[in-house]
Amino acid sequence: DTGVSQDPRHKITKRGQNVTFRCDPISEHNRLYWYRQTLGQGPEFLTYFQNEAQLEKSRLLSDRFSAERPKGSFSTLEIQRTEQGDSAMYLCASSSPDRLYEQYFGPGTRLTVT
């Protein structure tokens, strides 16, 4: 069990560019969650998957954001036409079928939009 991994750990991009982040959950965890965290705040829910199905998306997730989990394993989060307000830590978490509520987080991807 290697834990949840995220790649890259840091990303600096210019406003208007597209970025994509990857999350590899703990193996056999069927649920995968994406959160965004800004300074002084707790993680804010963005979306989650059960296997390959995206079950819920937050209203925070504008049309510029899209997430996929095509084979029910790793997931990607893409942000199109980045804006400075997208600068944040993007966190991924996963949970197992028998303990759904206990989410285990990865180290996060810190996005800076200049």
Place this chain on the structure above:
Amino acid sequence: DQQVKQNSPSLSVQEGRISILNCDYTNSMFDYFLWYKKYPAEGPTFLISISSIKDKNEDGRFTVFLNKSAKHLSLHIVPSQPGDSAVYFCAAGDDKIIFGKGTRLHILP
């Protein structure tokens, strides 16, 4: 509208003493409550959880108490150790969880 509130941004406790972190919530439909610990530049680490049907759960030095009538939960750390210095997040929910803003705990030598 914050559904999960941690009203103390920071707390300082002497090493060896009890640390008590508090959390209030507004939604009586929440099924599950959790505490996470976060160090700088790392993701939150799961600490302990409690379901809405219980009022206490203990794991080593960590105990979580749930008072459903008051919509309040607390995390007790006994005894407090230097490595406990971190930001602690309270979270609550069902299919998705909602986090508070966190309380920074400082353990003083």
